[in-house]
Amino acid sequence: MIQTFTDCYLLEKLTEAEYRFDVVASTQSYELFESLWINKKKFNVGGLSINYVDRPINWKGKESRAPEKALTKNNINISSVFIPDLKNRLVGYGDINGTKDALILLFNEQYTSIEIFVARGYANDLQALYSAIKEGEFNDELALLRQKTKSVLKSPKK
DSSP: OOOSOOEEEEEEOOSSOSSEEEEEEEOOOOHHHHHHTBOOSSTTTTSBEEEEEEOOTTOOSOGGGOOSEEEEETTEEEEEEBOOOTTOTTEEEEEOTTSSOEEEEEEOTTSOEEEEEEETTOGGGHHHHHHHHHTTTTHHHHHHHHHHOEEOOOSOOO
């Protein structure tokens, strides 16, 4: 069986920081995230975290397809996040800056949890992946990836 999705990261809002999400479980298999997302101070030192922020107005790109949100770490843009379905704002997608890899993001209703799934080499197929995810075509594959995750939180919940 060919796997489209190779990596899974489960993030939760664990602090009072407005935009911060900490990785609580992952497959620990996407080297870029493992090196770029490391916390060096404050909460969850040695663990991983990112920021899910409003897209800054000064970012380059076509305004007609400008995303509302972005994943960032410090001053680094990891991915813009598109959420095209106004009736289902719990599924988003993006591509990882500087790579050919795609992301699918699944949010809980309260936006306190994000599941990020990486599809290596699929950046050119983002909209097809997004549509397939919404139709449930990858449910089994995503479930298998979830089973492969390990708890990675370094600090207890605050």
